[in-house]
Amino acid sequence: MPLTMLKQGQSGVIQELHGKSAAVRHLEELGFITGETVRVISELAGNLIIELKGTRLALNKVTASRIILKN
Amino acid sequence: MEIRLALAGNPNTGKTTLFNALTGSTQHVGNWPGVTVEKKDGRLKSDKSVIIEDLPGIYSLSPYTAEEIVSRNYIIHDKPDAILNIVDATNLERNLYLSTQLIEVGIPVVIALNMMDVIRKNGDQIHTKKLGDMLGCEVVEISALKGDGIQDAVKKAVAVAKSKKEVVLKQKFSEEIEKVIQEISEIITGKADSRSLRWYAVKLLERDEEIQQDLQLNASELAKIEKLVTACEEIAEDDSESIITGERYAWIASVTEKCVHKKDISGMTASDKIDRIVTHRIFALPLFAVIMFLVYFISISTVGTMATDWVNDVLFGEIVPTYLGGALENLGLADWLYGLIMDGIVGGVGAVLGFLPQMLVLFICLAILEDCGYMARIAFVLDRIFRKFGLSGKSFIPMLVSTGCGVPGIMASRTIESDNDRRMTIMTTTFIPCGAKLPIIALIAGAFFPEQAWIAPSAYFLGIACVIASGIILKKTKLFAGDPAPFVIELPAYHLPGAGNVFRTMLDRGFAFIKKATSIVLVSTVLIWFLQSFNLHLEMVDAEESMLAGIGKMIAPIFAPLGFGDWKAAVASLTGLIAKENLVGTFGVLYGFEEVAEDGEELWATLGAAYTPVAAYAMMAFNLLCVPCFAAVGALRREMMSGKMTWFAVGYQCALAYIVSLMIYQFGTLLTTGAFGIGTVFAIACLLFVIYLLFIKKAWSPEKKTGLSLERA
16 A cells, blocks of 8 residues: 555554656655655644654655555 | 865764864854755864865765765866765764765774764763774764864874874675675776775766766676675565665664663653754744844834934944034035935935944854754745645755844755755745845835834745745646655754854854945945936936936836836836945935935935835835846756756746736835726736636646647648
């Protein structure tokens, strides 16, 4: 399921990233890699603030939907 | 012998703070990723033979945005003698991702572990010695802000630069990958710098096209490499880039596991709690509007005005004319020289400098916003809105920077990934009133709307409205079509703005303003004074018969439909193109303080009598939205890297300013006086045209075009 499905406070483990654009490559370099845990800190109309490796990142909905979590 | 040290690291880790501390410079710092977009060099205070290069922040050596290319090119092509890698200790894993790449390049690296004070305060531990051993380079604990450990870090960096020892690489990939890297290295031996052989091999494994071109590999070499890469991708069932990224992070995790002891931090941090409010689905936007309203209200209508009133009315209105005027009269100067000094210089430059207090207050407010960490949040909040209009939330950061000055604002757009978004932001960001336009706003607000606090903030929101409308209109054209770039931004922890930093930022910008007032504005006002004092036969005449009146009367009809068709306003708008402060300076000369002082009236009152409030607001709108100033157009030209786009941008800005101003004057006049004329008809036509562009016109799309050509065929 995509990261967008998580509710505030929930966390999940990344399975893969969809689409191999420069943007997705950038996400990988920021640490969105297979096996990494993400936690949703807050949600604003589909846009997310998440915790990854102990830091906060803001993503919009389109970007978050490219991040697929393990079920 | 000179030693070149590069400061490299992730965005917002304190590189510029360290740079300022080491070199004594006062480069601008802020609390959001992407403050520095251009490299800057300086010499070490304690040893002038050491040159330090401050680079824009990067997440990796595979550039993603324009300012990251600057950093990569410097490291790879200019080859500094050593790299001082600033690492944010509170964000170790992501920061070390870049560090492992920097070490691969083969240039000696020293790691400066910044923000260790925060780590200790949190009760966490980092074993620096062990970390250094595992990474294969020296690690020094520093606090860039307090200056702790920074001399030690530089000394170590200089020492490794001088020692010319070979860099030891500790990080290894899995066996299969190492084998492929080895094989690629063999293919490119002799073609690439031997020190950086491994880095090049890894980049080729990642299929980095720029590197393929850099090394000028021939077809058979490229084919050999491609075969190796595909083979290893088949084994791992993933693309090579992801394999490398994954393994790199896995290795880093194994290092931090041994070197870092963190207390369990489940639950909300203070920053998270603030974000709950600041990015709240309902409160976020009103909060932003209130903050910006306050910024303008405070700087123009309250604190700033009191000081400005004193400077304008007392200092340049009474004290300077009385004493300087008296002194000059005692000297028995020629009439023209007296006029030049009193009407030209005191009147013009004085009028501009009079607004300095208001600008300083604005600069303080902006510095606080930039320093506290709000910038990245508001970009996130506005992304949702801006996206609907074809812009990304990241466009907002340049716009907030532009509130201070349009030139760095235009440059700040480098952090926007998509070319179309970036070009559109460059074109529209100067609609936001900059510091130099503040005197115009303050002048109009003070002279025509003394009791209405909403005038100054309205100028700001008019700017935002024009940005949004432009976003919608331009996105529908072929030139800017395309989806806005995906949005991802690191949110720095909030911190209380440092008084020293806020104060320094204010002083820097204040001095820049004074410098401009005493250079460009001075020259312009002297020129204006000359042109308005003499006729073509160089005889001193009344302003109405001067050369300037002649020029003004020629262009004035253009502005007549906008309500300020007299030659003085026309000339003022024209001089505003050079620098916006000129507008106020020109009014200062034309409605001079000197004559003002004689008949007991002030500039504001005389000006207030010359135009209707609606015309004045239209004049303000025109000058805020029109071509910013020579310096900003220069920056626009550099960032667009295209003369054609520059002309398009300038033309668009003029047309938009004219149309908006026309509508304000004509509809405003219609509402206040009921007067209906040919101008009103034109304004209605413009309004319909704008409505058509905004809501009815279909967006350009590649499919539609092919459909049409098929029909024709």
